[in-house]
Amino acid sequence: MDALLKKLYYDPKTGFIGDQALYQKAKELNPKITFKIAKDWYASQTDIQRFQEHKKRFNGFKIASHNPNSWQIDLAFWEKRPILTVININSRLGYAKLLRNKTAATVLAALKAFVRLHKVDILTSDNGSEFMNLQAQELFQSKTIEHNNNEPGDHGTIRKMNDSTERRNRD
Template sequence: MDALLKKLYYDPKTGLIGAQALYQKAKELNPKITFKIVKDWYGSQTDIQRFQEQKTRFNGFKIASHNPNSWQIDLAFWEKRPILTAININSRLGYAKLLRNKTAATVLAALKAFVRLHKVDILTSDNGSESMNLQAQELFKSKTIDEYNNEPGDHGTMGKIERFNRTLKQRLTKMSPKRITQKLITDVIENYNTTFHRSIGV
């Protein structure tokens, strides 16, 4: 059991997740495994405990949209490398693209790739975001995307992308000392997108 759980947890395509989600994935491979076995194993891993997520709650405020194609977007950093991140605020579908740098041209190319891949009607970013540049504004206008800007650190409206960025960084930290690559990020994001999200029940 130990070998199975270790293989599942430390594989970026399947692991780096909570005990309940790990149990569900392990049970698909070994129907005899119990949640207690998984929970005990999970609790015994010092690496997991060291990077256990510290959840921040915002009482009485939930971020949602009537439009299913509403996204939050940001520019995160990992080991000084910029990563364009986005999350659908209703479905919790995540997206991350590793960038060479944060020049306007590079960010614009990443934004174009993002809107080609996903249907976007509404896009929310903060005032410090590179999506604010003129070329990006022209891109959003050509795609009839409504963009809204908020103050950096506004947890009330940007909480979803902030939590997504935190989750992404925590999972990348657990993969250390692996070199950061787009493939590694893609594996982590695919795993995130196929993991049960308790807040929305999917």
């Protein structure tokens, strides 16, 4: 079978074709040949390996921070109850706490509990009132936390965590 495939592939009149076309031509001459045999033979040819266009791998844009203690924070919802979700930008360590409601006092208590557990230098949130109110800003200043805010949905790492949290709670 190798001889047949070699003859068909390297023939100037019909040769230098793709694996599917090579299989079709070989099948006409030898009905016992399978696509796997033709494909494996085709892949083993050095000129194919050398000149074949390789697919470019793009693993996505890596969101990271120069500071290892940089976090993104947001609220997700489960059956109308808020979940405070926080994720470390570099390590992807996640934190989630189910809250009773979305009031400033409840969110502030959850923020204080989170800051007690984790080292936080930079915190990025959306511009929701639960993170922009005076009590939250005072907490950030007292703990020397740099607080940055963006438009809702503008920080993708926490958005992916929220989507995963909501999907897992739905199932």
